[in-house]
Amino acid sequence: MKTKVAIIGSGNIGTDLLIKVIRLSDSLDMGVMVGVDPTSDGLARARRLGVSTTDRGVEGLLGMPEFADVDVVFDATSATAHERNSALLEPHGKLLVDLTPAAIGPFVVPAVNLDAHRTATNVNMVTCGGQATIPVVAAVSRVAPVRYAEIVASIASKSAGPGTRANIDEFTETTAKAIEVVGGADRGKAIIVLNPAEPPMIMRDTVLCLAGDGDPELIRDSVERMVAEVSRYVPGYRLKQQVQITPVAADEPLGTLIDAAPRPSWKVSVFLAVEGAAHYLPAYAGNLDIMTSAALRTAEQLAANAARQRVEVDT
Known part of the structure; x- marks a missing residue:
């Protein structure tokens, strides 16, 4: 029943x-x-x-x-x-x-x-940006400690209705908090961009994690497995390119992002796209989908x- x-x-x-x-x-x-x-x-x-x-x-x-x-x-x-x-x-x-x-x-x-x-x-x-990016932060944090995670969610301006526009402040605050509570980051930051481009672009998300000691291959594999899991219920969710992992230079200034030791070892960059299923709205509205x-x-x-x-x- x-x-x-x-x-x-x-x-x-x-x-x-x-x-x-x-x-x-x-x-x-x-x-x-x-x-x-x-x-x-x-x-x-x-x-x-x-x-x-x-x-x-x-x-x-x-x-x-x-x-x-x-x-x-x-x-x-x-x-x-x-x-x-x-x-x-x-x-x-x-x-x-x-x-x-x-x-x-x-x-x-x-x-x-x-x-x-x-x-x-x-x-x-959470939010559309949170649903798209927090799985990636969680995927990194399950194999390496995430000292800082920053996400940028770019959505078509046409897909942002009155409710979304009225809740921009709540979007950033709620997403940042969930990056920490659900994603496991010590500190989270969220940014949303309403892109007025014509024709409208599909949702794009960038995730940056500053991670501690961990095997880069394990990090990459964890992210790829998480993306596959999300795509089981959001078919249009995918990686735009291979996960990028680079060492954090010893002299790279991080004082505005991380308050205390230990210093992160890896900079993990993940680029995502979310295409909507177009059940009611156009395919570019992946943020709603x-x-x-x-x-x-x-x-x-x-x-x-x-x-x-x-x-x-x-x-």
């Missing part, structure tokens, strides 16, 4: 997620699409696909008879809105998958730490774990 889900937010991310649930998931079933704009394309598309909708936000969702059958709620609104939505939904015992930078629940990057949070009730999907793909994978695993727990209780 499939798990019923609701999606809050009928914009680009919510609508792409709607399509993914319907087309790709063997275990999730669309229950309700929630918005606040009755004329939004997301709500209209959901209705055409036979999905129940409300344009009265979370209050409307709570008043619908379909809400009783919903077990998982995706929030694809904004950081501020999620704080309110979470408070309204918490008494109802639903699993929340947060696609905003609100970070009320633990950070989850499926290829890195989903197993550690299978019993969480409100998980945060990686968020919705990661959220879908997370919800499927959380729902499966909740179902197993119910069986164990019943038996």
Whole structure:
């Protein structure tokens, strides 16, 4: 039996997620699409696909008879809105998958730490840049200590909607924190670039790690295996070129990046591209595709774990 889900937010991310649930998931079933704009394309598309909708936000969702059958709620609104939505939904015992930078629940990057949070009730999907780059930082840190990690996420300006633009500060803060908490870096930094180039470019990500003692070949192999793992749920995720690893020169100034000893041994540079699956948005919107793909994978695993727990209780 499939798990019923609701999606809050009928914009680009919510609508792409709607399509993914319907087309790709063997275990999730669309229950309700929630918005606040009755004329939004997301709500209209959901209705055409036979999905129940409300344009009265979370209050409307709570008043619908379909809400009783919903077990998982995706929030694809904004950081501020999620704080309110979470408070309204918490008494109802639903699993929340947060696609905003609100970070009320633990950070989850499926290829890195989903197993550690299978019993969480409100998980945060970090940011698009975090989903693309934190797996690489984690891959390096599992074979060599990462003293400093810096990521630059470049996305097409056309793929950044009002929600993304309103949450730029939260994006950098949340991603930097998750680089440390999930990626394992001693210190993290995140930068986002909205590229206005025409035609629009697909998402590009650069990861720089200053790593301690470790075998360069083991580092390279770990990164390549992690990229392969992420591409299992984000098919358009790939390395743009071979992982670059160079020694850190003894006289290279690092005082602004690293406060104390030990001094790193290696500079690891990884260049990534993320092409979207174009389920709803153009292929250049890989930044949205990686968020919705990661959220879908997370919800499927959380729902499966909740179902197993119910069986164990019943038996």
